[in-house]
Amino acid sequence: DDLQKIYRSGKHLLDLINDILDMTKIEAGKLEIYYDDFDVPMLVWDASQTIQPLLLKNNNHLEIECDQQLGEIRADMTRVRQVLLNVLSNACKFTKSGVIKIQVNRKKSVLGEIFCFTISDTGIGISPENLQKLFQPFNQADSSTTRQYGGTGLGLAISHRLCQMMSGDITVIS
Secondary structure (H helix, E strand, O other): HHHHHHHHHHHHHHHHHHHHHHHHHHHOOOOOOOEEEEEEHHHHHHHHHHHHHHHHHHEEEEEEEEEOOOOOOEEOOHHHHHHHHHHHHHHHHEEEEEEEEEEEEEEEEEEEEEEEEEEEEOOOOOOOHHHHOOOOOOOOOOHHHHHHHOOOOHHHHHHHHHHHOOOOOOOOOO
């Protein structure tokens, strides 16, 4: 039991340090994006396997709508995976005995064909006034949310910046 507490605390500190380092690199313009072609369905499957412990912790169910023939995307696989895991982790954290859904499809836009990743959940939601500060570093909905759910307020800020760096975007609807 004590070893588990030590392990969780150490992991939390390591995650915090990594988030701060990522944000510092992004703000300094030193974070490199490495473009490569990779299979989107494989990335989604990999992410879904990674979050299994988080799903089980709050008794959540994951639904995936991602055609296995969807194809490849040209982006930084490590950073797309990081964004996907950040958003899925939040969905798992703020949903209890609910459903989290990943939908991935291609859409036509003025920029040409794009990939659209949609993560939805049946969680607690967020108030309209807190939506405005959601992607700002070190910002969380409110102090009661921080006390109850934890977190640093960096995951979505980093995800937002990474999406922009790869010519994408991230938005939220609650």
